[in-house]
């Protein structure tokens with residue numbers, strides 16, 4: 001069953017109780033970040049459907065009161081065995097809420113508590129349009145289109161058709177820059193990321209999953225709008241930033257932050273969605289594709305950084321090794 005059909009079945013099943021009123025996205029780490037575009041999509045485009053994005057353990061211990069007969073739960077776990085995400089799915093299943101599980105391993109523990117299991121593309125040469133982020137976005141787009149209606153549905157599907165080509169070109173485009181970034185940052189013990197809008201999740205993932213988890217470099221993902229309300233005080237010629245300049249409605253926030261950095265900082269890596277070719281996607285939907293672009297351009301940098309630092313991206317000291 002594809003996502004359109006899954007949502008169709010859920011919508012039909014809820015007809016007598018008043019339809020879908022809330023969609024909850026629940027996951028951890030990289031899987032949590034991948035839900036960011038779906039969350040921002042429903043927040044902005046839906047009039048009646050409410051959306052929640054939760055870390056799994058927060059959802060388990062702080063389950064929203066509205067979670068019930070009008071809800072849909074979408075969980076994601078790459079390996080399908082993160083205990084708190086499995087628990088969240090179990091809570092959904094027990095409550096009779098339809099559970100959609102996005103996972104790479106389709107016979108993993110999480111699938112025992114899922115009504116629908118969706119596999120996504122992953123790894124070298126993957127189709128970007130089939131990734132977890134786009135699958136999650138499609139659950140949001142279909143939920144909206146099949147209830148309230150979504151006027152830019154066709155433009156959105158056109159964006160999905162274009163994203164793979166855009167991302168693959170962008171990765172080639174940054175290859176050289178990524179090598180010099182790696183050389184210039186190999187001894188840094190802090191690198192900040194900055195972003196806004198639907199693409200913010202990519203900056204969050206780069207900070208927590210790559211710089212902190214996989215490279216043991218201090219980091220924080222700063223929201224471009226929040227930059228001026230605290231974080232900008234740490235700006236100087238030495239502190240490195242990677243800033244995403246998004247395409248779409250929150251671009252002015254990123255440009256404002258970049259203008260400041262250009263004046264007071266010296267070590268700024270600019271990833272501009274316009275330069276990277278995202279503008280061929282229609283303006284009405286382009287916001288929601290920033291994440292797929294940035295999140296897939298970062299790995300070019302990450303591979304180069306790992307080589308230069310002689311710190312493989314697979315190295316961990318605690319994750320999956322000790323009890324936590």
Ligand SMILES: N[C@@H]1[C@@H](O)[C@H](O)[C@@H](COP(=O)(O)O)O[C@@H]1O
Nearest residue numbers: 028029030031077078079082209
């Ligand atoms: N960096 C990893 C992520 O890549 C992973 O997504 C997450 C949860 O794992 P899973 O998606 O398997 O539940 O753990 C860490 O944060």
